[in-house]
Amino acid sequence: MSRIKHISIVIILAFLGLIMLLDLNKIPNQFEYANSIYHHITNNAVGETGSLNFVTAILYDYRAYDSMGESTIIFGAVSGIVLLLSRKTLPVSSHGLSFIVKRTYGMLTPFIFLFSVYIIAHGHLSPGGGFQGGVILGAISIIFSIVYGSEFDYKRYTPTTKTLLETSGALLFIGIGLIGIIYSGSFLSNLNILNSEPGSLLSAGSIPFINLGIGFKIGAGLAIIFYSMIQKTFKEEASL
Amino acid sequence: MINHIVFIFIFLLGFYAILVKKSLIKMVIGLNIMEGAIFYWFIAITDRGGIIPIVQSTQVAFNLNDPIPQALILTGIVIGASTSAFLLTLIIELNKFTDSTNPDQLGGIIED
Amino acid sequence: MIILKYLLLIFLGVTAYLAISFKEILISIIFLSIFSIVLTALYLIHNAPDVALAEAVIGAGLNTAIFMTVISQIRADEDCHCRKDD
Amino acid sequence: MNNILIYLVIVPLATAFLIPFVDIFSNKARKILVGFSALLEFSIGIYIIISNYGEITEHTFFLKYYLGNWIPPIGITLSMDMLSLFFSTLISVSLLFIITYSIGFIGHHEGKYYVLLFLIWAAMHGIVLTGDIFNLDVFLELMLITSAPLVAFKRNRNGTEAAIKYMFFGAIGGLFIFIGVILVYFNLGTLNFADIAQSFSLLPLFSKKMIIIFFLIGIFIKLGIFPFHFWLSKAHSACPSSISALLSGVIVKVYIYVFIRLFFNVFGFDILRETGLDIIIIVIALTSSILGHVLALSENDIKRMLAYSTVANLGIIVAVLTLNTKLAILAGLLHVMAHLLMKVSLFTATGYLLQFTPSHKLQDLKGVAYKNIILFAGFTLTAAGMIGLPPMIGFASKWHILQAFLDRSFHWGSIIVILGTIIAFFYYIKYIIYGFKTISIGPPERFRLILSVFYRERVVTNIAILFAIAVVVVGVFFKLSYGPIEGAANAVMNPSIYIESILGG
Numbered sequence: 057m058s059r060i061k062h063i064s065i066v067i068i069l070a071f072l073g074l075i076m077l078l079d080l081n082k083i084p085n086q087f088e089y090a091n092s093i094y095h096h097i098t099n100n101a102v103g104e105t106g107s108l109n110f111v112t113a114i115l116y117d118y119r120a121y122d123s124m125g126e127s128t129i130i131f132g133a134v135s136g137i138v139l140l141l142s143r144k145t146l147p148v149s150s151h152g153l154s155f156i157v158k159r160t161y162g163m164l165t166p167f168i169f170l171f172s173v174y175i176i177a178h179g180h181l182s183p184g185g186g187f188q189g190g191v192i193l194g195a196i197s198i199i200f201s202i203v204y205g206s207e208f209d210y211k212r213y214t215p216t217t218k219t220l221l222e223t224s225g226a227l228l229f230i231g232i233g234l235i236g237i238i239y240s241g242s243f244l245s246n247l248n249i250l251n252s253e254p255g256s257l258l259s260a261g262s263i264p265f266i267n268l269g270i271g272f273k274i275g276a277g278l279a280i281i282f283y284s285m286i287q288k289t290f291k292e293e294a295s296l
Numbered sequence: 297m298i299n300h301i302v303f304i305f306i307f308l309l310g311f312y313a314i315l316v317k318k319s320l321i322k323m324v325i326g327l328n329i330m331e332g333a334i335f336y337w338f339i340a341i342t343d344r345g346g347i348i349p350i351v352q353s354t355q356v357a358f359n360l361n362d363p364i365p366q367a368l369i370l371t372g373i374v375i376g377a378s379t380s381a382f383l384l385t386l387i388i389e390l391n392k393f394t395d396s397t398n399p400d401q402l403g404g405i406i407e408d
Numbered sequence: 409m410i411i412l413k414y415l416l417l418i419f420l421g422v423t424a425y426l427a428i429s430f431k432e433i434l435i436s437i438i439f440l441s442i443f444s445i446v447l448t449a450l451y452l453i454h455n456a457p458d459v460a461l462a463e464a465v466i467g468a469g470l471n472t473a474i475f476m477t478v479i480s481q482i483r484a485d486e487d488c489h490c491r492k493d494d
Numbered sequence: 495m496n497n498i499l500i501y502l503v504i505v506p507l508a509t510a511f512l513i514p515f516v517d518i519f520s521n522k523a524r525k526i527l528v529g530f531s532a533l534l535e536f537s538i539g540i541y542i543i544i545s546n547y548g549e550i551t552e553h554t555f556f557l558k559y560y561l562g563n564w565i566p567p568i569g570i571t572l573s574m575d576m577l578s579l580f581f582s583t584l585i586s587v588s589l590l591f592i593i594t595y596s597i598g599f600i601g602h603h604e605g606k607y608y609v610l611l612f613l614i615w616a617a618m619h620g621i622v623l624t625g626d627i628f629n630l631d632v633f634l635e636l637m638l639i640t641s642a643p644l645v646a647f648k649r650n651r652n653g654t655e656a657a658i659k660y661m662f663f664g665a666i667g668g669l670f671i672f673i674g675v676i677l678v679y680f681n682l683g684t685l686n687f688a689d690i691a692q693s694f695s696l697l698p699l700f701s702k703k704m705i706i707i708f709f710l711i712g713i714f715i716k717l718g719i720f721p722f723h724f725w726l727s728k729a730h731s732a733c734p735s736s737i738s739a740l741l742s743g744v745i746v747k748v749y750i751y752v753f754i755r756l757f758f759n760v761f762g763f764d765i766l767r768e769t770g771l772d773i774i775i776i777v778i779a780l781t782s783s784i785l786g787h788v789l790a791l792s793e794n795d796i797k798r799m800l801a802y803s804t805v806a807n808l809g810i811i812v813a814v815l816t817l818n819t820k821l822a823i824l825a826g827l828l829h830v831m832a833h834l835l836m837k838v839s840l841f842t843a844t845g846y847l848l849q850f851t852p853s854h855k856l857q858d859l860k861g862v863a864y865k866n867i868i869l870f871a872g873f874t875l876t877a878a879g880m881i882g883l884p885p886m887i888g889f890a891s892k893w894h895i896l897q898a899f900l901d902r903s904f905h906w907g908s909i910i911v912i913l914g915t916i917i918a919f920f921y922y923i924k925y926i927i928y929g930f931k932t933i934s935i936g937p938p939e940r941f942r943l944i945l946s947v948f949y950r951e952r953v954v955t956n957i958a959i960l961f962a963i964a965v966v967v968v969g970v971f972f973k974l975s976y977g978p979i980e981g982a983a984n985a986v987m988n989p990s991i992y993i994e995s996i997l998g999g
Contacts, residue, residue, distance in 0.1 A: 065315050073304045080300040082700050083341075083680070092683025093568050098360045102351060110349040110363035111370065111458040119367060121561045121570045125620065125632040126371045128507060129639055132613050133378035135514075136643030137385045139606040175461075182350065183457035187374055191465040198473055219514050226511040230504065236562070243500040245562040254353075274374075278470060281381055285388065285477045302417050306424045313428040314662065321433050321478065323662065325440050328471065329424050330669055332447050335459070336420070338676045343454040350457070361455045365679065368628055369459050372672065375635050377466045379665050382639060384478045386646060386658050391482050393651035 105246055106260040107180035115185065116263045120244040124229060127270050131226055134277045141284040153203050161203045168196055176271040180260040186267040190274025197279040206286065215283065218276045225273030232262050232269070303337035306330075320387045324380050331376040335369045413453050420446045437475045444468040498542055499559040499572050502582065502619045505535045510612040517605040525597070528608050532593045535615065539586040542579070553981035555579060556995045558625075566996055567689045571625035573996055576981035581622045581751045584831060588744050588838055589615050591957050595842055596736045598953030607647070613640040614740070618748050625687045625996060627760070628675050630752065631668065634716070638664040641745060644737045645729050656732035659725040663715055670712035677705045687760050688996035691989055694761055702765050709756055710771070717749045719812060720782035723805050727789070730804060731797035731854075735845020738797060742804045743837035747830055750811060759989040763818050775816045780910050783809030787917040795854045796925060800840055803880065803921075806914060807833045814895050817902050823983040825894035831975065832891040835968060836879050839961030843873040846954050847929075856928055863929040869955050870929055872962025877922040879965050882915050887969035 097110065097118065107113040115123050172192035179185030197213060236245040246261035253259060306329060313326025342365040349363035423446060427439035444467030451460035509531035516524045542557070549555040559572040574582070593611060600607050617640060620633035642664070646657035679685060681701050682693055694702065718726030730742045757766060766772040786806030793799040807829070815826040850865050851858040863870035879886030882893075892911065899907035968975065985991065 062316060065312065069308045069312055073308045076304050077300055079700055079704050080304070081297065082698075093685070094362050094364065094683055096568055097363065098349075101363075108351050108353075109458070110351075110360065111366045114363055114367040115370060117562060118564055118569050119628075122367075122371055122629055122632050124507075125629065125636055126374050128510075128613065128616070129375055129632070129636050130378050131511070132610065132636060132640040133382045135606050135609045135613070136382055136639065139603055139610070139643050140385055140389050140646060140649065142603065142606075183461050185458070187370065188458075188461045188465050191462075191470055195465070195469060195473075216518060219518070223511050223515045227508070227515075230508050230511065233504070237497055237500075240563060241497075242559075242563040243497075243504070243561055282473065282477065285385060285474065285481070298414070298417065302421060305421055309421075309424050309428060311666075314666070317428065319433060320658065321475070322428060322436065324475075325427055325436055327662070327665055328440060328467075329427060329443065330666075332424075332443060332467070334669060334673060334676070335463075336447055336450055338680075339451055339454050339456050339459060341680055343456075346455065348455045348457055364685075365676075366456045366459050368675075368679070369456075370462050371628075371632065373459070373462050373466055375632070377471060379635070379639060379661070380471065381474050382642065383658065383661050383665075384474055386642075386654055386661065388478055388481050389646065389649070390651070390654045390658065393654065 102254055105263065106254045107263055108254060109180055109182065109185075111183075112179045112185050112263060112267075113260075116179075116266045117246050117261075120233075120266065123266070123270065124233070124244070127226060127229065127273055130274060130277045131222070134222065134280050137281050137284050141287055157203055161199065165196060165200075168192065172196070172271070172275075176267050177257065177264060179267040180263045181257070186270030187274055189267075190271040191278060193271060193275030194278030194282070197275075198282045201282070201286070206283075210283070213279070215280065218280050218283075221272050221276035222280065225269045225271070225276065228269035229266055229273070232265055236262075299337060299340040303333050303340075306333035306336075309333075320390070321384070324383050324387070327383070328376065328380055331372070335372055338365050338369055409453065413450070416446055416450050416453070420450065433479055437472060437479070440475070441468050441472040444471070496557050496559060498538065499557055499574055499623060500561070501538055502535070502623060503572075503616050505531060505538065506612040506616040506619070510609045510616065513605055513609045513612070524605060524608070528593065528597075528612075531612065532590050536586050536590045539583055542574070543583070550576070550579070550981065551977060553984050555981070556991075558996055566625075567684050567686050570629050571686060571688075571996055572623045573625045573992075574623055575985045575992060575995070576978065577751070577754065577985045578622050580827065580831075580978055580982040581747065582619060584747065584834055585615070585618050585622065585744060588834060589618075589740075591960065592736055592740055592744075592838070592842075595739075595845075595954060595957040598950035598957075599736050599845060600734065603647075607644070610640045610644055611740075614644075614745070618744070621748055622751055626685050627678055627687060627690065628685050631671055631675050634671065634752070635668050637745065637748065638668060638716075641737075641741060645733045645741070647733055647737060652728075653732040656728040660729035663722065663725045667712045667715035670708050670715065674705055674708035674712060677701070677708065681705070686996070687755075688993045691760050691762065691993050692997070695764065699768070702761075703769055706757075706761060706765055706769070706771065709761075710775070713749060713753050713756070714778075717746060717753070717808055717812070718782075718805055719809060720778050720785060723782060723785065726805055727793075727798050727801040730801035731795065735797075735841050735848065738800070738845070739838045739841035742801060742841060743834045746804060746808055747834055750808070750815075750830055753812065754815060754986055758815075758818075758823075758986045759992050762989060766816070767818075772816050772818070776813045776904070776907070779809045779813035779816065780907060781809070782806070783813065783914055784910050785809075787914045787921075791917050791921045793921075794856050796844055796848070796856065796859060797841075797854050799921060799925070800837070800844065803918070804833075804837060806918075807837075810895060810911065810914070813907060814898055817898055817904065817907075819898065819902060820983055820987060821894070821901055822898035823986050824979055825891065825898045827979045827982055827986075828894055828972070828975070829891035831968075831979070832879070832887040835961060835965050836876050836886075836888055839876045839958065839965055840873065840880070842954070842958040842961055843869055843876070846951075846958055847873070856925065859925060859928045860931045861929070864932075866955060869958055869962075872959050873929075874926050876962050876965050877926060879969065881919045881922055885969055886965050887972055888965075890969060890972040 101110050101113045105113040105117045172189045175184035176186055176189030233244040236247060237243055239247050248261055310326040310330030314323045317323055342362045344361060346359040346361040349360045423439050423443040427436050427443055430436045444463055448460045448464045451463060513524055516527055546555050553576060555576055557574040561570045614637060617633045617637040621630060624630050642657050642661045645660050646653045678690060681697055682690055684690060715722045730738055783806045786802050786809060790799045790802035793802055811826050811829050814822050846869060847862050848854060850862055879888035882888050896908050896911055
C-alpha cells in the first residue's frame with residue numbers, strides 16, 4: 057500500500073514538474089521591463105537615500121515597511137516560542153568545554169562582536185546590514201552557552217535583559233518611523249540627519265539607526281529563541 | 297533553462313519530502329529545501345549579468361544587477377528561518393506528548 | 409565561471425537529495441547546512457553578496473544550530489525513557 | 495495623503511512591542527494598556543468613518559498613503575477604498591469584542607497571548623490596507639506565524655498536532671504565493687497593485703495563467719477549499735474558543751479579502767474567464783461546500799462541527815463571488831459579514847458552554863442549556879441563522895446567494911445551497927436538542943468547572959449574548975448595511991477606479 061502511494065506521488069510530482077518546466081521555458085530568458093522600478097532605483101538611489109548599497113537602500117528606505125513586517129515576524133516567532141516553551145526549566149550547567157576552548161573563545165569574543173557591529177554599521181556601504189549583523193550578535197550568545205556552559209551566559213545576560221533589548225530595538229524602528237511623520241509627513245521616510253557625503257560612515261539619513269535597531273532586535277530575539285529551545289522538557293500528563 | 301530545471305527538481309524534492317517522509321524534522325528540512333530552491337531561482341532568473349549592486353562613489357553606475365529581488369529574498373530568508381524555528385519548537389513540544397517524531401503516529405499530517 | 413556554476417548546481421541537487429534521503433537525521437541536517445553553503449556560493453556567483461551573507465549566517469549557521477538543539481532535546485528524551493526502537 | 499491610515503497598523507504593532515516591556519513592571523499596567531489600545535484602534539476606525547461620512551454614502555471614498563513619500567510604483571502604497579473599509583470595520587469590531595472576551599476567558603500566559611493577538615490585528619490591517627503584492631505576502635506570513643502559537647495555546651497533544659498541520663500548510667501556501675510574486679516581478683518589473691493591474695492584460699497568456707494558478711493554489715491552501723480542506727477542522731477546533739472564533743470567523747475572511755482584491759482588482763476577472771478557470775473554481779468551491787456540510791453532519795464534536803461548517807460556508811462564498819455579477823458580489827460580501835457575526839457568536843457561546851462539560855462530544859452536551867438559558871437561546875438563534883431561518887442575518891445572505899445563482903441560471907449552485915441548508919438544519923438541531931435534554935440520572939455536580947482563576951463569567955456570557963443579539967438585529971435591519979456593501983461591490987466590479995485613484999495623482 058505504502059509502496060503504491062509512494063510511486064504514485066513520485067509520478068504525480070514528475071508530471072507536475074514537467075508541466076511547470078514546459079511553462080517556465082516559454083518565459084523569455086531575460087525580461088527587459090520597460091517602465092519599471094529597476095531603472096528608477098538604479099539611477100537615483102544614491103542621490104535619494106545616500107546609501108551606496110542598493111539592497112540596503114531598498115530594505116530600509118524604499119521598502120522599509122516590509123522590513124518592519126519582517127522584524128515583526130521574528131518578534132512574533134519569539135513570542136510564540138517563549139509562549140510554548142515557558143513551562144520548562146533551564147538546566148544550568150557551569151562546566152562547558154575544555155580550558156583551551158574557553159580561553160580561545162574568550163579572546164575571540166571581542167573580535168566577533170566588533171565584526172557584527174561593523175556589519176551592522178556599514179550596512180549602507182558594504183554587504184550586510186541589520187539582519188546579518190544581528191544574527192552574528194545572537195551567535196555570540198549561542199556560542200557562549202556552548203563553550204562556557206549555559207550558566208555563564210545566563211547570569212550575565214538574563215532573559216529580562218534580552219526582552220528589553222528586543223523590544224527596545226523594535227520600538228526604535230517604530231520611533232524612527234513616527235519621527236518621520238513629524239519631520240517630513242510620512243511614516244518611515246528618511247530623516248535627513250546624517251547627511252555627510254555618501255560613502256562616509258555617518259551618511260544615508262536614518263538608515264544606520266534602523267540598522268542598529270534591527271540588529272539588536274534580531275540578535276536578542278535569536279538568543280531568546282536558542283535559550284528557550286535548550287530548556288529541558290519534562291514529561292507531564294496530557295491535559296484535557 | 298538550467299535554472300528552471302534545478303529549481304523544479306529541488307522544489308519538488310522538498311515537496312516530496314513533506315508528502316512522504318515519516319519524520320517531522322525531515323519535513324521541516326524539506327520545507328527549507330523548497331525555500332532554498334525558490335530563492336536561488338529568483339536570484340538566478342533576475343541576474344542580468346551586471347555588477348554587484350553596490351557602488352563605490354556617487355557617480356551613476358551602469359548595468360547593475362537588479363537589487364530589488366535581492367532585497368525581497370533577504371526578507372524571505374528571514375521569514376523562512378523564523379518559520380522553521382517555530383515549527384521545530386512545535387516538534388519539541390509534541391515530542392513531550394508522544395516520545396516520537398514520526399508523523400504516522402500523530403494521526404497523520406495529511407490524512408485525518 | 410560557468411563551469412563552476414554548473415558544478416555547484418549539480419552539487420546543490422545532490423546535497424538536497426542526500427539531505428532528504430539519509431535515514432539518520434543528524435547527517436540530513438549536516439547536508440542541509442552544506443546545501444546552504446552551496447547556495448551561498450551560487451549567490452556570490454550571481455553577484456548578490458547581501459543575500460549570500462544572509463544565507464551564510466542564517467541558513468548555514470543559525471538553522472543548523474537550531475536543528476541540532478532540537479535533535480539533542482529529542483535524543484535526550486529518548487535516552488532517559490529507554491524507548492525500544494522499531 | 496492621510497496619516498490616519500498608517501496608525502491603523504502602527505497602534506496594534508506598537509502595543510504588541512510595548513506589552514513585554516510593561517509586563518516586566520506590572521500586571522495591571524498591561525491590562526490597562528491592552529484595553530486602551532484596543533479602544534484606540536477601534537476609535538480610529540470610527541474616526542475614519544465619521545470624517546468621511548459623505549464620501550462613503552456617495553461611494554467615492556478613497557484614502558491613500560505613500561510610505562516614506564515614495565510615489566506609487568517605487569515605494570509601498572497603502573490605500574483604503576470601500577472594500578478595505580468594509581473588511582477593516584468588520585475586523586476592528588470583532589477583534590475588539592474578542593479581546594474583551596479574552597480578558598474574561600484566558601487564564602494563563604496573558605502577556606504573550608495579547609502580544610500575539612495584537613500582532614494578528616496589525617497583520618490583518620496590514621493585509622487589508624496594503625497596495626503592494628510583496629508586502630501582502632509578508633503580512634500573510636506574519637498572520638500565519640502569530641496565529642499558529644495560539645492554535646497550540648492549550649498545550650496538549652491535539653493542539654500541538656493541529657498547530658504543526660496549520661503551520662505546514664500555511665507555509666506551503668505562502669511559498670506558492672511567493673512564487674506568484676516572483677513571477678509577477680519577473681514579468682512586469684513592478685510590485686504595486688495598481689501598476690500590475692494596468693499592465694497585466696498585456697502579458698502573454700501562459701504567463702498570466704501561471705501567475706493566476708500559483709496564487710490560486712496558495713490562497714486555496716490557506717482558505718481550506720476542497721482538496722486542501724483536511725487541515726482546517728483540526729486547527730480551528732483545537733484552540734481556546736476565543737481563538738477558534740478569531741480563526742474561523744475573522745482570519746479566513748481576510749483570506750477572502752485577498753482573493754477578492756487579487757482576482758477582481760489586480761489581475762482582473764477577465765483572465766479567469768479567458769482561461770475557463772472561473773467554472774473550475776465554482777465547481778471546486780461548491781464541492782468543498784457540500785463536502786463541508788457532509789463532514790459536519792458526520793462529526794460528533796461540537797467545535798469540529800463548527801469548523802467544518804466554516805469549510806462549507808467558505809466554499810459558498812468563493813463560488814458566489816466567482817459568478818462575478820453585481821448581485822453575486824453583493825451576496826458574497828453580505829455572507830462574509832453574516833458568517834463572521836454568526837461564527838464568532840457560535841464560538842463565543844460554545845466556549846462558555848464547554849466550560850461545564852467534560853469534553854467536546856455531543857453526548858456530554860446533554861442538558862447544558864439549563865446552565866445559562868439566555869445564552870443558549872442566543873446559541874439557538876444563531877444556529878437558526880446559520881441554517882438560514884428568516885429573522886436572522888443568515889437568511890438575508892442565503893436569500894441573496896440563491897438569487898445570484900438563479901440570476902446567472904447556475905442551477906447546480908442553487909441546488910447545493912438548498913441541500914446544504916437542509917443538511918445544516920440536521921446537524922444544528924442535533925446539538926440544540928441535546929442541549930435541552932434533561933438529565934435523568936446525572937446529579938448537578940456533573941457540571942464540573944474546568945476554569946482558570948481569572949475566569950469571569952459575566953464578561954464571557956455578555957459578549958456571547960451581544961453577538962447573538964447582533965445576529966438578530968443586523969438580520970432585521972440588514973437593508974441598512976446595503977449602502978456600504980453596495981459601495982464595496984462597486985469597488986470590486988470597477989478595478990479602473992482603484993487603478994486611477996492610486997496612480998493618478
